[in-house]
Amino acid sequence: MAQASSTTTPARKPRLMLFTDSFLAGGTERQFSSVVTQLDRKKYDLHVGCIQRRGPFLAEVEALGIPIQHYPIPSLRSPGTLCWMSRLVDYLRCERIDAVHAFDFYTGAFAVPAARWAGVPVIIVSRREVAALRPPLQRWVIRLYCQMATAIVANSRAASVSLTGFFGARSGKVTIVPNGIDLADFPPRQPDEAVRQQLELPADAPLVGILAALRPEKDHATFLRAAALVHAVLPEARFLVIGGGPERVRLESLVAELGLKDSVLFLGDRRDVADLLAALEVVVLSSLTESSPNAVLEAMAAARPVVATRVGGVPDLVEDGATGFLVPPGAPAAMSQRILDLLRSSELRHAFGTAGRARVEREFTTQQVKQRLEALYDRLLGARLALEKSLVDPARA
Structure with missing residues (x-):
């Protein structure tokens, strides 16, 4: 009887694409830049997407050598938005992205539907505010993309309560990761x-x-x-x-x-x-x-x-x-x-x-944010990568 080969396919790094509206000097942009800088690139293959490629944090991210994809939609209602969304779908499929994480309202509304369209297995959205800040139409959009998401990251208990009570998100979907400071x-x-x-x-x-x-x-x-x-x-x-x-x-x-x-x-x-x-x-x-x-x-x-x-x-x-x-x-x-x-x-x-x-x-340090997000990514991606490994390496299934 032939013996199973002892050679196994080495595990590949999960491919993560993180999305920000811009790199301007705001709180969300600061947290985004910190996360991209802190994540372990020996562990993850990182990609970055943005709607506005401008702001003081752009140089910091560019210096990392991470691919930055620019999708300059003028507004969510613009006729050209679907064209840019189609380009994002092509990129996600071509690069075989395993997880998309949208950090704000506009990237949630743009990148989450594209990720679903492309068949990305893990979709994460961040909610960094409470419901009172958004007009009714935007609240409806948030409710919609939260339903599409695999997981939701809230940066406070107040944001988590808003998600489950106002936007109807299942509590099991929500993980609280507070902001961090260097x-x-x-x-x-x-x-x-x-x-x-x-x-x-x-x-x-x-x-x-x-x-x-x-x-x-x-x-x-x-x-x-x-x-x-x-x-x-x-x-x-x-x-x-x-x-x-x-x-x-x-x-x-x-x-x-x-x-x-x-x-x-x-x-x-x-x-x-x-x-x-x-x-x-x-x-x-x-x-x-x-x-x-x-x-x-x-x-x-x-x-x-x-x-x-x-x-x-x-x-x-x-x-x-x-x-x-x-x-x-x-x-x-x-x-x-x-x-x-x-x-x-x-x-x-x-x-x-x-x-x-x-x-x-x-x-509340950036290192603690990194650890909490990596734990979330690993949990969500673990089953996906284990299944993929079993398909290419049946002897270990």
Whole structure:
């Protein structure tokens, strides 16, 4: 009787294609870039797809030498979108992609149907926000592509609850993978005097900052009204608004109305966020809705105390009375009181900052995100690759 050959076919690397809308300086784009950079390329054959091939994180991904496929659809309703979707289908089939992971709304709406059309066995979508942020038609689209997906990654318990309660996703489909921070980017350090000099701020002025895009849901108006209340008690305090967006003109008018023109600085989008955080005494988040805000994690990683609204997934990050204070949304009086509590006590600021840094080290690093995603990929792809191996190597079936 002939003996079975001892030669076996070596296992091939799973082929993963990760999709982002763009490489702009947003929270989702930052997390996408971090994941692509961190994933083990000895273990996976990585491919990247995008709709907009632009933004500050593009060079970081290009430097890895990973193939980046560009699908420049002007909108989901554009007549040319089906043509670009067909090109994606061809690519997925030609490259024999095993798994597609779409990181945001637009890539979910574009890449998930294409992956189903191409017969990709594993389809993953990420949900990084709660239902309130989307109009009805987009909510319907989300519900549809979540039904098509093999698995859904939520970055907070709030996003997970939104998926199962609002979008009808099965709880067994949902895996929570919180956002992660590269601790090397935010070393805890003493306040940065160079930033004060650059911004022409008094050396002894207490500095309070908010790091968020200037969009309605971030509710900067509450932060500015809280700043006015703090200013009435500590007129030497200064307030930094870090981030750009469509609300800037309206917010600048509010600053003038509140009599804060000499106390509030709008800094726009910045790449030196770590330096700015190092100069601040207190970091504030005034959002009306959030899932897992990077700004809070960055502040905690930089060992800065946080005053944040108790919304969405924020309580998963900020431990009230230990790493910061939680206040109701839209409540400038409560917010201002907690800011003053921190400005009046360097000991409290130090204790909260130290505890916040320790919590990020324990639970919210990019390495932990990598491990959680790789565990998910391996679980979903394991059965697929085992079946494929049994077909090419029957002796081991």
